[in-house]
Amino acid sequence: MKKFLSSAKNKIESLSLKNALQCLSVTFGVCALVLTCAVVFANHRSSFVKGQGGFESPTLPVSEEMFEGLAEGQTGLGEPSQLQFDDSMTVSYFSYRVRSGDMIGKIAEAFDVTSDTIISVNNIRNSRLLQIGDYLKIPTMPGILYTVKKDGETVDTIAEKYKIDAIKCSAINHIALDSAINAGSTLFVPDAELDWVTRQEINGDLFRKPIRAKWYRSSRFGWRESPFTGARSYHSGVDMACPMGTLIYAALPGKVTSTGYNATYGNYVIIAHHSGYKTLYGHMSAILCHSGQYVTQDSRIGKVGSTGLSTGPHLHFTVFKNGKQVNPENLWN
Numbered sequence: 001m002k003k004f005l006s007s008a009k010n011k012i013e014s015l016s017l018k019n020a021l022q023c024l025s026v027t028f029g030v031c032a033l034v035l036t037c038a039v040v041f042a043n044h045r046s047s048f049v050k051g052q053g054g055f056e057s058p059t060l061p062v063s064e065e066m067f068e069g070l071a072e073g074q075t076g077l078g079e080p081s082q083l084q085f086d087d088s089m090t091v092s093y094f095s096y097r098v099r100s101g102d103m104i105g106k107i108a109e110a111f112d113v114t115s116d117t118i119i120s121v122n123n124i125r126n127s128r129l130l131q132i133g134d135y136l137k138i139p140t141m142p143g144i145l146y147t148v149k150k151d152g153e154t155v156d157t158i159a160e161k162y163k164i165d166a167i168k169c170s171a172i173n174h175i176a177l178d179s180a181i182n183a184g185s186t187l188f189v190p191d192a193e194l195d196w197v198t199r200q201e202i203n204g205d206l207f208r209k210p211i212r213a214k215w216y217r218s219s220r221f222g223w224r225e226s227p228f229t230g231a232r233s234y235h236s237g238v239d240m241a242c243p244m245g246t247l248i249y250a251a252l253p254g255k256v257t258s259t260g261y262n263a264t265y266g267n268y269v270i271i272a273h274h275s276g277y278k279t280l281y282g283h284m285s286a287i288l289c290h291s292g293q294y295v296t297q298d299s300r301i302g303k304v305g306s307t308g309l310s311t312g313p314h315l316h317f318t319v320f321k322n323g324k325q326v327n328p329e330n331l332w333n
Helices: 002-050 104-110 115-121 155-162 166-173 196-203
Strands: 093-097 135-139 143-147 186-190 216-219 222-225 232-235 238-241 247-249 254-262 266-272 277-287 300-304 314-321 324-326
Touching: 104 115, 115 135, 115 143, 115 196, 143 155, 155 166, 155 186, 166 186, 254 277, 266 300
Parallel strands: none
Antiparallel strands: 093 135, 143 186, 216 238, 222 232, 238 314, 247 300, 254 266, 266 277, 277 300, 277 314, 314 324
């Protein structure tokens, strides 16, 4: 019995020593973990206060997959706008998710940039199509993206075009003032604004509707079922149905380049405008202008009819941009 007790005592002392060593090891591990977390948190907080990070390339496309897992609290007005950005010669990007009631101007104001900045950086072609849930890239300073049109352009020439600080533009893009830049390269041009034509295109304010009286859309731009054959066909403009003889106006100031008659459009007028635009007006009952004439948006150029390939009185209205057909309804107010 004495031997048993002595043996048990030795085992207990051995276990106690082992447990003590294990406890000491765990204690040191916990301390090391706490210290590591403190250092990481301090570094993270320092990075957060500076407000830098996110997308470093102004040409990197944004997709929703890049933002999977973002907490709801990290999106929407209020949170990102509170970050503090420094004024160094660096542009970086962070994400914003569009919420109900948002407008481009409202978002731009919240982040201290311009509407042009958000439109350009996100390649927005129609501001009316901004959707709830869309992700936008927001840069840390106002400006626009510029794609070099031809070889040999320099930061100096681009800065002169946009009337901005060339040295600042050079520093942000890490390109010497007089270095030749290859066509297709993209630069962030700080403090630059879009030209008025581009802004009006995007906001849908460039054209006026050529019919000022009551009308209805009898055929949209794009694919449709042909009213003549029933087959699927591509419609190159918008059909604006209204009474015979309704006055037709020029949608944009320009020069009448052609008037005449053909089997498809009947009596037609074509007008050339600025910025590579042309408009075609078809099926007129009467033409009220002549080739070579300069017209304004108040000029009456014809009357609605049903000449050519037509099922009834309407105006067929087509818009070309640099020779390519575009949807007129994206361009008028």
